[in-house]
Amino acid sequence: MFDDEPDFTRLVKECLKGDFHVAIPDSQLELSRLVNNGDVDVVLLDIGLPDDDGISIAKGLRYFSDVPIVFLTGYSSEDMIVKGLNIGADDYVTKPFQPAVLLARIRNVLRRRKERPAVARRIISLGSVVFDVRQRELLAADEQRVALTEKEAMILLVLAQAGNAVVSRNDLFRRIHGRNWDQMSRDIDVHVSHLRAKLVDVSGTDNPLSSIRGVGYCLNLEQG
Numbered sequence: 001m002f003d004d005e006p007d008f009t010r011l012v013k014e015c016l017k018g019d020f021h022v023a024i025p026d027s028q029l030e031l032s033r034l035v036n037n038g039d040v041d042v043v044l045l046d047i048g049l050p051d052d053d054g055i056s057i058a059k060g061l062r063y064f065s066d067v068p069i070v071f072l073t074g075y076s077s078e079d080m081i082v083k084g085l086n087i088g089a090d091d092y093v094t095k096p097f098q099p100a101v102l103l104a105r106i107r108n109v110l111r112r113r114k115e116r117p118a119v120a121r122r123i124i125s126l127g128s129v130v131f132d133v134r135q136r137e138l139l140a141a142d143e144q145r146v147a148l149t150e151k152e153a154m155i156l157l158v159l160a161q162a163g164n165a166v167v168s169r170n171d172l173f174r175r176i177h178g179r180n181w182d183q184m185s186r187d188i189d190v191h192v193s194h195l196r197a198k199l200v201d202v203s204g205t206d207n208p209l210s211s212i213r214g215v216g217y218c219l220n221l222e223q224g
Helices: 006-016 028-036 054-062 078-086 099-114 150-161 169-177 187-203
Strands: 043-045 069-073 091-094 123-126 129-132 137-139 145-147 209-212 216-219
Touching (some): 069 078, 091 099, 129 150, 150 169, 150 216, 169 216, 187 209
Parallel strands (some): 043 069, 069 091
Antiparallel strands (some): 123 129, 129 137
């Protein structure tokens, strides 16, 4: 479950106790790790998060997983419900909720999940490079394989989702760590530097990933 209200998460844990173990990841990176490792049966996801929005997080999860996603949120407008379902969520429950109804909806999406085949590996083409999101590796045209760390893979996924648009350092930091950028931290810069070196190695181009001073980063590889 990914929600920023501790009292609410405790309420949900209590409601589902005896039926499900509820894990509370502290960042999108941790959530992605749990999903990618197969440790999650269903994701309960809020939309109104202080440092990110559930719609973007759900889109990111859908890049590499077909894990059932249930939005559990206070946003109850028709437009938001349609938007949530259209990006691939399996259900949408508004707050306040009835515990028995939430439990029934979770069981329903799990039942439907068992009836459909597992998602194939998610592949993103970046020029001559293939990015295997689930395996966290890059594949060059000569079949050379280069492994990515979790943070490198998450950064590349966020940049790939943005197309060739610039993504700010704060947005990257928030997606990785679940909080706003600490201006004293060089964490993102270090991981971007390592990722750029790997992309140069497998793509054969000099500048596959640009740093826009004072703005952020963008990919320079054509996406297919």
